[in-house]
Ligand SMILES: NC(=O)C1=CN([C@@H]2O[C@H](COP(=O)(O)OP(=O)(O)OC[C@H]3O[C@@H](n4cnc5c(N)ncnc54)[C@H](O)[C@@H]3O)[C@@H](O)[C@H]2O)C=CC1
């Protein structure tokens with residue numbers, strides 16, 4: 001049955017979540033409310049039948065599931081503003097980076113099911129990787145939230161202490177992957193393709209490589225072994241990439257993103 005959902009903060013991720021949920025049919029447009037201070041940018045969701053308002057309290061009062069999709073520095077004020085409308089029979093889900101359940105609990109001051117979810121922007125096309133953790137939630141409520149995110153991608157339940165790492169690998173990861181694809185496009189143009197053809201080849205090749213791992217459950221190096229002809233062009237290029245610090249730069253970038261979350 002369609003659940004009443006309020007998304008507080010209709011920005012990049014908030015709107016992507018709503019787009020994904022609309023496509024999946026988990027909730028109908030008339031059961032979804034999105035809030036934002038300036039709602040002028042949300043006309044496309046409004047046209048699809050989603051309620052778009054500035055009033056967080058109204059959105060929360062009517063909801064079964066409340067999703068917080070605001071910036072980390074906004075969460076305390078926003079929570080303080082809606083706390084009187086939150087009740088233990090609702091489910092609160094935060095996608096906010098670096099804010100722990102105990103931080104939210106301090107503001108809410110009542111026991112209610114609280115989830116942290118870390119999806120990525122591919123949720124808009126139902127291809128998210130979403131990491132979940134929770135507190136004070138029944139088995140039924142955990143199943144419901146897993147079901148929600150399973151309709152818009154893949155889900156794994158993790159310990160909350162891993163949520164910052166999940167943010168880096170799963171959410172920042174979309175940006176890292178885009179840079180990898182962009183570099184392939186730039187290289188592809190240099191060796192003769194027009195930009196559109198290079199983009200198609202680069203994106204579909206990355207999609208196919210990811211699907212090989214997901215569908216076959218193989219290790220990347222097993223798949224690499226199948227591509228690298230002895231004395232061939234693949235191993236020559238791969239080794240040059242490694243000489244230039246390819247894997248090392250990715251690992252260092254991941255660690256730097258992680259440190260940035262820890263420092264706040
Ligand atoms: N963009 C991404 O790929 C991901 C973002 N996140 C996290 O999700 C959260 C949202 O990120 P983005 O969507 O990128 O930020 P954003 O800035 O695009 O969206 C936040 C939205 O909240 C609205 N807002 C601000 N104050 C409000 C209030 N008092 N009431 C209602 N709405 C209000 C803003 O107008 C804005 O549209 C952040 O905490 C971020 O760390 C998590 C995973 C991925």
Ligand SMILES: O=C(O)[C@@H]1CCC=N1
Pocket residue numbers: 097167171172
């Ligand atoms: O860049 C950020 O801080 C947020 C967290 C994950 C994706 N965007």
